[in-house]
Amino acid sequence: FASEFTSSALPWVTASIAPASGSPTRFNFQRISRFITVANHDATPTNTLSVGFTRNGIIGSNKFFIAGGQTMTFELRVKELYIQGEGGTPNFSVLAGLTNVDSSSMGILSGSGGTGWSGVG
Secondary structure: OHHHHOOOOEEEEEEEEOOOOOOOEEEEOOEEEEEEEEEEOOOOOOOEEEEEOOHHHHHOOOOEEEOOOOEEEEOOOOOEEEEEEEOOOOEEEEEEEEEEEEHHHOOOOOOOOOOOOOOOO
16 A cells, blocks of 8 residues: 555545543544644634544543644544544644545554554553
């Protein structure tokens, strides 16, 4: 599948209001991502958005934060994404560049069960 990760990606886009901490929204991609861009559109820097790759990770400590008014792009190969608000419920948008590789071709990212993915939760 190497060529899928070097060619242009297929767009997947959504925008919404982040739920409060403890109630993350899960986004399932039908195809494996090549990159993900997440924008926190809230004008208040303290209305942070948290992003994770497992439910346990985002509810726990395996997540990253995007302050209000910031946008971040990551080259990540994932099939799902979790988002929630931290200190508010900011407006956000997600752009994922997807490959043609079906998400069933990717294993489950998990920190449990001896999978070796301890950084995701």
